[in-house]
Amino acid sequence: MVHKWWKSYTNWFVKYSNFKAVNNKKGLEYFRDKLFISILLLTFFIGGIAYFPSGYVAITRGELFVLYIDTLAILALVAIVFINKIGFNTKKTIFSYTLFILSFGLLLHLGFKGNGSILLYTTTSLITLYKGRKEGLNWVIVTVVLYLILLAGYYFNLFYFPFYDDYDFDVLAVVTVNNVLFNFILVFSISFLIKQLHNALVKESKLQKELVIKHNKAVLARQKAESSDKLKSAFLANISHEIGTPMYGILGSADFLKELHKNNKESQEYLQLIEENGNKLLGIIEDIVNISKVESGLMTLNNSTFNINSVINNTFNSVTTMAKEKGIQIINNNLISSNEALVHTDKEKLTTVLKHLINNAIKYTEQGTITLKCYYKNFNTIEFSIKDTGIGVPKDKIAAIFKAFYQVDTDQKNALHGAGIGLAIAKAYTEMLGGKMSLENNQENGATFKFTINAQV
Template sequence: MLNKYWESYIQWYIKYSGFSERDNKEGLPYFRDKLFISILLLTFVLGVLSYFPSAYVAVSRNELSVLVVDTVAILVLLFTTFSKTISFKTRKLLFSTNLFLLSFLLFLILGFKGNGSILLFMLITLITLYSGRRGGLRAVLVFAGFKAIFLFNFYFNIIYLPSFEQYDIQLLLIVGVNNLLFVVLTVFSVSFLINQLHNALLKENKLQLELVEKHKNVLEAKNKAEKSDKLKSAFLANMSHEIRTPMYGILGCADFLKAYNTDDEEFQEFVDVINGNGKQLLDIISGIVDVSKIESGLVTTNISTFNVNKNIEKVFKALKPKAEEKGLSFTLNNDLVVHDAYINSDSDKIEFILKSLLENAIKFTKKGVIELSCERIDEYFIAFYVKDTGLGIHEAHFKTIFDTFYQVDVHNDKALHGFGIGLTIAKAYIEMLGGKIDLESVEGIGSTFWFTIRVDLIKGNAYKQNA
C-alpha cells in the first residue's frame, strides 16, 4: 500500500512540475531526470521528518548555528521542490548546491562527530546517479577543493574551528586523501552500474520492438490465413457443387443408356465402364473435398443417442456379399450387449469409419478371413477391431499410412493401391469422437486395425484427447 501511495505522489509531482511537458528527452537522460524526481521527493520527505528532532537537539545543546543551517537548508529544499518558476536544470543545480553547503557547514561546525561527512558522500553518489559520471567527477573536484581549503585554513589557523583542535594536520591530510579516493571509486562504480543498466534497458527496448514487429507479422499472417481459409471454404463449396452435379448427370445418363441395345454385350460393357469409372471419380472427388474440409476445421460432429449395434449390423450386411464374392470368410464378433450398445456419438461417422476399414481389408485380402469385433472397454469407451489375412504392412509404414494420399509400396506395379484418403478421414473422425486408432501388422500375413470411440459425447463438444 505504501508503494501505491508513493507512486501516486510521484505521478502527482510530475504533473505538478510539468516535467513531461518541459523536456522531450529519451533514453538515459530521461531515466536520470525521473530518478532525480524520486530523489528530490524522498529527500524532501526525509528532510522534513528529520528537521524537527534535529532542531530540538540543536536548541537543547545551545548549538544555534546548527539550527540556522538546518532551517535555511530546509527552506531552500522546500523552494527547490515546489517552485514552478525555475527550470529543471536549475532545480538540479539548486538541490546539489544546497546539500553541498549543508554538508560542508555541518562538517565545519560539528567535525567528525556530526553527519556532514556522511551527507557529503551521499550527495556525491546521488549526483552521479542523476547527472552521470561527469556530474559526479565535478562534485569530486568541489569536494577536493573544499578539503584543500579546509586543510589550508587548519594549517595556518586562519579561522578557528574548535571541533578539530584535537587533530593534527597529518591525520587530517590522510583522512582527506582517503575520503577523496573513496568518493572517486564510488563515482566510477555508480556510473558503471548506471551505464550497464542503461545498456540492458536498450537491449530490452530493442527486443520489445522486435517482438512488436513479429507480433505484427503474425497478425498479418493470421489475417491472410483467415482470408485464405474463407477462400478455401468458398472453393470447396463451389467445387463440391460444380463437379458433383455434372458427375451425377453423367452417371444418370449411363443408367439410361443401359436400357438401350440390351442385346449388344459390347455396348453394355462400355456403359458399365462409364458407370464404374464415374462412381470411382465421384468417390475421389468426395474424399478430396472431405479431407480439405477436415483440414479447414469445417467438419462438425452430429451427436445423438443411438444403438451402435444397428450401425455395425448395417455395415456388416452391406459388405458381406462383397467379401463372399472374393471367396473370403467374413465374420462378426459383437460383444456389446443391449445396455452397452446405446451411446452418445456421431452415427454417420462411425459407419464411415467401419466401412472404410472393412473395405480396405476386403480390397487387400486375396484369401482367408476378415473379422470385425466390438467390445466395451469401460464406462467411457468402446473398441472395434478389423482383422484380415491380407497383404500386411511393414512396420516402417505404421505412422505414415494415415497421411493424406499416402500409398504403401506405390512403386510396385502389381500391388493394389487406393487413393490414400479413406484412412486419413477415418483417423480424423475417430479423433473427433474422442478416440484413437492404431494397428498391428506383419507383412505377408495380415493386419489388425483397432480404434476406440468415446460413448458419452455431448452435442457440440467432441473430445480432442486420446483415449
C-alpha cells in the same frame, strides 16, 4: 498502503509541476529526471520530519549554526518543490548546491565525528544518479579542493575550526584522502551500474522491436506458405526457435528481478504475471515446434517401460486445480489394475495426449463434469476416453476438428483463446503410439474423445 501513498504523492508533484508537459527528454535522461523527482520528494518529506527534532536539539545545545544551516536547507527544498517558475534543470542545480553546502557546513562545524562527511558521500552519489558521472566527478573535485584548503589552513595556521583539535595534521590528511577516495569509488560504481542498466534497457527495447519485426514477418510468411505443408513446417520450426530463445532470456531476467525486488509486493505481482504468460507462450511455441516436426516427419518415439497408473494419476492431479477454479467436477475412472500397470511406450507423448484432451475438455466446459476412463481393450491395447458436458462440436465441424490451427468456436464473438493445434498433436501422437483417436459428439451434452495405444511390455 505506504506504496499507494507514495505513488499518489509523486503523481501529485508530477501534475503540479507540469513535468510531463515540459519534459521532452527521452531514454536515460528522462528516467534521470523521474529519479530526481523521487529523490527530491523523499528528501523533502524526511528532511521536513527531521528538521524539528534536530532543530530542538541544536537550540538546547546552543548549536545555532546547525539550526541556521538546516533552516536554509529546508527553505531551499520548499522553494524547489513549490515554485514552478524555477526550471527543472535549475531545480537540480539548487538541490545539488543545497545538499553540498549543508554537508560541508556540518563537516566544518562538527568535524568528521558528525554526519557531514556521510552527507558528502550521499550528495555525490545522488548527483551521480540524477545528473550523471561527469557531474558527480565535478562535485568530488570541488570536495578535493575544499579538503585541500582545510589542510592548508591547518598546516599554515591560516584559520581555525574546532575539529582541528581532534587530529594531528598527518591523521587529518589521511582521513580526508580516504573520504575523497570513497567518494570516487561511489561515483564510479554508481555510474557503472547505471550504464549497465541503460544497456540492458536498450537491449530489451531492441529485442522487443526485433520480436515485432519477426512477428510481422511470420504472419506474412504463413500466408504465403499455406499452399505447401513442408514449407509451412520449416517456417514454423524456425520462427518458434527465434521467439523461444529470447523468451528464455526474458523469463530468466524476470526470475532475477523477483529475487532483486523480493520485498516489493507490487513488483512480485507484475513479475509473476510475466512468468505465467511467458510460460504460456513457451507452451504454444513448443506445440508449434512439435506439430511442425510431426508434419515434416522429424518426430521420433522414445519408448521406455513405466507404470501407466502413475502417469494417469499425475496428469489427473495436474489439471484438478484448473477444473475446480471453473467449478467443474473431474472424475478419474481408471480401471487398470496394479498388476497390469507396467507398459512399454513413449511416456512423454502419452502424457501430452492426455493433457491436451483434458485441458481441451476443461476449456470448452463451463459447468458439469469431465470423466477420464481407461481400461484394457484387449491384451495389447489400452483405451482412454475423456467425456465432458461442454459445448460439443457441430456436426459439420467434426471432420476438421483434428486439423492444425483449427478452433471449434472460431466464428463466435467470445471465441476462446488458443493456438488450435492441441488436438492435431494429440491425434498425431496417438497414431505414433500405434493407436487411433475418434470423437463421439452430442452437441447438447458435450463430446467424448477416445483414443487407444499399443502398450505391450
